[in-house]
Amino acid sequence: MSAVQKPRQDRAERAVRGMTGIPEGSKFLGFIPVDWRYDLTERFPGLRRVLRSRWTSFLLQLITASVFAVALVAGFIGTPVGNANLLVVLVWIFWWSALMLIMVPFFSRIWCALCPLPSAGEWLQRRAFVKKRQGKGLTLGKRWPAALRNMWPVNLIFLGMALFSGILTTRTTVTAWLLLGMVLGAIVISLIFERRTFCRYLCPVGGFLGLYSNMATMEIRHNVYSVCRDHKHKECVVGTNEAYACPWMEAPTTMARNTYCGFCFECFRTCSKDNMSVRLRPPGTDLLVNKNRGLDEAWKAFIMLGAAAIYAAVMMGPWGTLKDWANMTSVGGYLVYASSLALTVMVVVPAVWGAFVWLGRKLSGADVPFVRLFTNLSYSLVPIGMLAWIAFSFAIILPNWAYIPRVISDPFGWGWDLFGTAGVEWNPVGMRVMPILQVAALLFGLAFSIDVAWKIARQTLGDDRKASLATIPPVIFLAGVTGLFTWLLVG
């Protein structure tokens, strides 16, 4: 580590400690060293140059938008057989697995830097592809209503989408209409509202990306706090002639969590002090940041946990009737499925979790308000929820990977063989080790969640003994959830 780097890192760590309440001298965040940061932009100056270039974002978006356009056409005019259609295979096998197994855990919201959905709206809004154009953009530039500046809209939109997951993942045109609808929605929103309002407040994918990116091993943060503090003209917040103010309406100088940072790297372009960094860090660091926690994000955690269990039951369980209901083979059956899903994720999971938190509060004799303890402890559901989705995703990619090379050569299912891979045999890999990987993922999620629950309880209650007592019932809940997922996925 260079002499310059160490003091900078010290200051960054002190800022993290300040927000998480981790006492000086405490070296570990659970089993992970809290002090550890690896500043990629400082170690590799070439990376900073790449990120500062306006071309980087444009080219990435152009590539994904081009592939997306072809896939969308395949969705509308290609074969209706899901596993032979580029759109379904690209979105529900390749993208989903890459997102949950690689992008979110390791690279936070890097997907949002690549995502083609908001590109058209953003280019229209800016009236530019690469260089910043001076003057007013093509937008009314309105601010999103204050009452809706939270995760409730995405929670409800995600729920609405989740109700149709059975047909979404199998029927090509349904996926195509959904994605086209999102592109059009993003355009309309960008013409009315400022910057990436759609991404921040409305994208159903963005909600869980945001919450689970708290677990990620990568972050974008300011480097030296005093540089930001003393820089009166906050370029990253207001923009410059060459670059835009943070498109996600974050204040990069004080940003403490990954939740709403879209990894667009615009703050690298605005900051004349080169004070923004991309750093590797221990996973889950943001879960202990005691700032801006809320019930909206807690409900996001409940929805994702409940949805993972229901999807595992529908897609991997032996219950044919449940599959039929989710696939809308009968109106009555579908209504039972949809209402049970909505009730489970919005009411049952929060209520059961609430009962366990309430017991813990009683047991510990804690005098903090129940809602505060409930909200704070809900963030401990993030590790187990994310690892459950990871375990689920193993069962998506390992048996089905062969469809990917097949549709690359024959995107529309019309019998083409563009790259000589259309004939790749269906050939599941790793089926023997898959249950081991899934159980290992779930156990890791359980251990991580227990650790986070205890740390949050200590942070909220300010007392080790009370924290231990308050954590006992939530740990029982977490163990039960782990057992349920093990049964659904492996049992």
Ligand code: SF4
């Ligand atoms: S928030 Fe949604 S639409 Fe916006 S970049 Fe991320 S995934 Fe794409």
Ligand code: SF4
């Ligand atoms: S802080 Fe804002 S400008 Fe910087 S990378 Fe994140 S979203 Fe982009």
